[in-house]
Amino acid sequence: MKTGGSQIISQIRKLLPRSKAHLGIYALFMLAIWVLGVFLMPAQFFPANPVAGILIVLLSLLLLGPAIYCLWRIYRRVKTGFLWKIRRRLILVYVFVGAIPLVIIAGIFYISAVFVYYQFSYFLVFKQIGIHSSQIHAFTLSLREGLHQMALENPGVSPERLRKAVDEESKYILSAYPFASIILNCENPETGESVAYVSRQYISTPLEGYKVPEWLDGEFNSLVLEEGYGEDAAASRLFLRSFAPSFYHSNVPFSLEVTVPFDRYLMERLKAAFGQNVLLARYTENTGLNGTDSILESTFDTENTVAAMKWMLPIPLFPISWDSGEELEPFRTNTLMVEISFQKLLSSLRHSDSVFGQWIYNALIIITIVFILAEAASITLGILLTRSITQAIHNLDQGTQYVKRGDFSHSIVVRSRDQLGALAASFNQMTEYVRQLIKERVEKERLEREIEIAREVQERLFPNGAPRMKHLEIVGACLPARVVSGDYYDFIPFGEDSVGLVVGDISGKGISAALLMASLQAALHSNVMYLNDAADESGGRNVAEIVERLNRQIYNYTGTNRFASFFCAHYDGSEQTIIYCNAGHNPPLHFHGGECRRLDVGGTVVGIFPESTYEQETLRLAEGDMIVAYTDGLTECTDINGEEFGEERLIELIQDNREMPLEDLSEKVLESVLAWSSTEEQADDITLIIARQAPMLLN
Numbered sequence: 001m002k003t004g005g006s007q008i009i010s011q012i013r014k015l016l017p018r019s020k021a022h023l024g025i026y027a028l029f030m031l032a033i034w035v036l037g038v039f040l041m042p043a044q045f046f047p048a049n050p051v052a053g054i055l056i057v058l059l060s061l062l063l064l065g066p067a068i069y070c071l072w073r074i075y076r077r078v079k080t081g082f083l084w085k086i087r088r089r090l091i092l093v094y095v096f097v098g099a100i101p102l103v104i105i106a107g108i109f110y111i112s113a114v115f116v117y118y119q120f121s122y123f124l125v126f127k128q129i130g131i132h133s134s135q136i137h138a139f140t141l142s143l144r145e146g147l148h149q150m151a152l153e154n155p156g157v158s159p160e161r162l163r164k165a166v167d168e169e170s171k172y173i174l175s176a177y178p179f180a181s182i183i184l185n186c187e188n189p190e191t192g193e194s195v196a197y198v199s200r201q202y203i204s205t206p207l208e209g210y211k212v213p214e215w216l217d218g219e220f221n222s223l224v225l226e227e228g229y230g231e232d233a234a235a236s237r238l239f240l241r242s243f244a245p246s247f248y249h250s251n252v253p254f255s256l257e258v259t260v261p262f263d264r265y266l267m268e269r270l271k272a273a274f275g276q277n278v279l280l281a282r283y284t285e286n287t288g289l290n291g292t293d294s295i296l297e298s299t300f301d302t303e304n305t306v307a308a309m310k311w312m313l314p315i316p317l318f319p320i321s322w323d324s325g326e327e328l329e330p331f332r333t334n335t336l337m338v339e340i341s342f343q344k345l346l347s348s349l350r351h352s353d354s355v356f357g358q359w360i361y362n363a364l365i366i367i368t369i370v371f372i373l374a375e376a377a378s379i380t381l382g383i384l385l386t387r388s389i390t391q392a393i394h395n396l397d398q399g400t401q402y403v404k405r406g407d408f409s410h411s412i413v414v415r416s417r418d419q420l421g422a423l424a425a426s427f428n429q430m431t432e433y434v435r436q437l438i439k440e441r442v443e444k445e446r447l448e449r450e451i452e453i454a455r456e457v458q459e460r461l462f463p464n465g466a467p468r469m470k471h472l473e474i475v476g477a478c479l480p481a482r483v484v485s486g487d488y489y490d491f492i493p494f495g496e497d498s499v500g501l502v503v504g505d506i507s508g509k510g511i512s513a514a515l516l517m518a519s520l521q522a523a524l525h526s527n528v529m530y531l532n533d534a535a536d537e538s539g540g541r542n543v544a545e546i547v548e549r550l551n552r553q554i555y556n557y558t559g560t561n562r563f564a565s566f567f568c569a570h571y572d573g574s575e576q577t578i579i580y581c582n583a584g585h586n587p588p589l590h591f592h593g594g595e596c597r598r599l600d601v602g603g604t605v606v607g608i609f610p611e612s613t614y615e616q617e618t619l620r621l622a623e624g625d626m627i628v629a630y631t632d633g634l635t636e637c638t639d640i641n642g643e644e645f646g647e648e649r650l651i652e653l654i655q656d657n658r659e660m661p662l663e664d665l666s667e668k669v670l671e672s673v674l675a676w677s678s679t680e681e682q683a684d685d686i687t688l689i690i691a692r693q694a695p696m697l698l699n
Contacts, residue, residue, distance in 0.1 A: 186254035215325030238262035486513025497573025554607035588629035633684030640678035
């Protein structure tokens with residue numbers, strides 16, 4: 001029985017796809033569900049329903065496998081389809097090697113330029129703010145010195161007198177900062193109460209009950225953020241503020257505050273200092289810089305302000321809170337934004353009064369032109385080189401298509417002398433060689449067919465089997481070294497108990513030797529009647545005369561360099577005798593009892609001397625006597641050390657196995673010779689005839 005876990009696994013397997021097509025459909029289905037679940041459902045639905053979130057996670061996990069598979073299939077399709085052509089691969093290589101690094105380098109230079117631009121703008125902004133703040137503080141200290149001098153000269157000076165002095169001196173700072181405000185905070189000597197007075201009030205600070213912040217314990221000069229009051233309580237404004245208290249030994253204690261708003265007038269002066277537009281925007285923690293609603297002041301035209309915000313660098317100002325004296329973080333205050341304009345920067349550099357700056361500008365223009373020309377030349381050269389490579393490969397591909405169809409006459413036009421041209425020339429040479437090889441192969445196949453016909457014809461020249469006789473067992477075999485053989489053996493019947501034994505070895509191998517062997521066989525058979533009728537004085541067959549006639553015929557119908565060794569014998573079963581003639585052949589072996597005798601009576605090889613004479617010898621065979629005739633391919637077979645099989649090993653092998661049936665004995669001899677050989681290919685033709693005198697075999 002299945003457990004609960006195995007049942008769950010089997011159910012999951014049923015849901016999974018079982019083929020590539022099913023996997024694609026499954027991936028599309030899961031993707032559609034995932035898109036519907038993620039993009040169409042409201043975001044607030046998921047926190048309220050955690051089950052929906054879990055389902056989306058499960059859908060994402062189930063989609064991961066098909067997504068990876070689809071990406072892999074796309075990669076394989078691109079690799080085998082799009083990237084099959086060399087031209088596309090080269091273009092892709094150029095993109096990765098040339099275009100992408102160029103884009104990365106351009107991006108690095110752009111980011112570096114923006115960074116340098118930002119740092120330079122940051123430095124200029126704070127430098128200009130510092131200059132204005134120092135000027136304001138210098139005026140504050142100067143005004144304090146004047147009021148302090150007045151208080152020393154007039155110990156009973158009234159606050160009203162100080163106010164008039166402030167009004168008279170304010171014209172100096174108002175000439176530079178028209179919207180500046182001065183707050184005089186002093187004690188009434190009669191009542192001891194603190195009285196605040198403001199000259200040209202452009203700030204929203206209420207004077208009733210105004211007190212200097214407790215954190216101030218001396219002179220102060222910085223950019224401050226002051227919270228709004230009254231109707232503008234939600235707003236915060238930036239000011240350049242300078243504070244200076246009177247000396248501790250002053251008869252009339254007082255303090256001075258000079259405040260310059262960070263307004264359009266001050267921003268125009270910043271723009272005039274470094275030539276870039278600036279914008280002051282309100283930053284909110286939730287929405288950041290929210291379009292036109294966040295813009296406080298700007299040096300742009302009204303219609304260009306919002307569009308310009310996308311191409312500006314925010315510069316945090318880090319002002320001091322006037323209420324607490326703490327330095328504020330950028331997201332808690334207004335942000336100054338500086339325009340990004342390389343065109344204006346280059347224009348400023350171009351119109352610079354500095355000769356060195358003009359040199360830099362000219363050098364930059366020259367380097368840019370050289371870079372553009374070099375890039376254009378590189379692209380042009382790359383296109384030309386790519387075209388030459390792809391054209392050569394296209395021509396080779398077309399050439400292979402012709403070769404595939406069996407047309408080897410197509411040649412590729414060699415257009416260059418480079419490696420690609422050499423490759424095209426090699427292809428043409430290869431196709432030419434292939435054409436020659438095909439012709440040679442056709443010729444070779446024709447010759448092989450002819451040789452096969454010659455082999456079939458030659459097999460018919462050899463006896464189909466040994467004749468069965470009353471007193472003589474005979475077996476013969478021939479192993480050609482090639483398709484056709486130059487050796488010859490034959491059994492020529494002369495009657496019921498009379499047969500001729502023939503072994504020949506033609507000089508050479510192959511077709512020429514086979515043709516001479518056929519001529520020898522034809523000439524021999526043409527003299528069979530003569531051999532059957534001719535008899536010597538003692539009544540035997542005149543074998544020597546037959547060999548002489550055969551010698552003259554071979555000499556007359558073949559060249560002077562063609563000859564054959566030949567052994568011919570006639571066996572008479574009624575007399576149990578054998579008459580033989582050996583014409584230069586390896587002497588056959590006559591085994592009688594335990595002795596072995598070589599049959600070498602005869603003469604020279606046939607086919608060289610037309611007047612050669614030959615002798616013959618008559619032997620009487622006893623029961624068990626054996627005649628072994630062979631060609632030199634048997635005894636001259638060599639092993640790996642170059643040692644020949646030799647006649648002695650053959651004699652010993654026959655002596656040891658002479659009681660075996662002749663068929664088995666013949667096979668054993670041939671197997672021993674072939675095992676002795678050191679090469680797989682047979683060096684020479686091997687022919688073997690074994691005849692053994694026996695009691696009457698047939699009634």
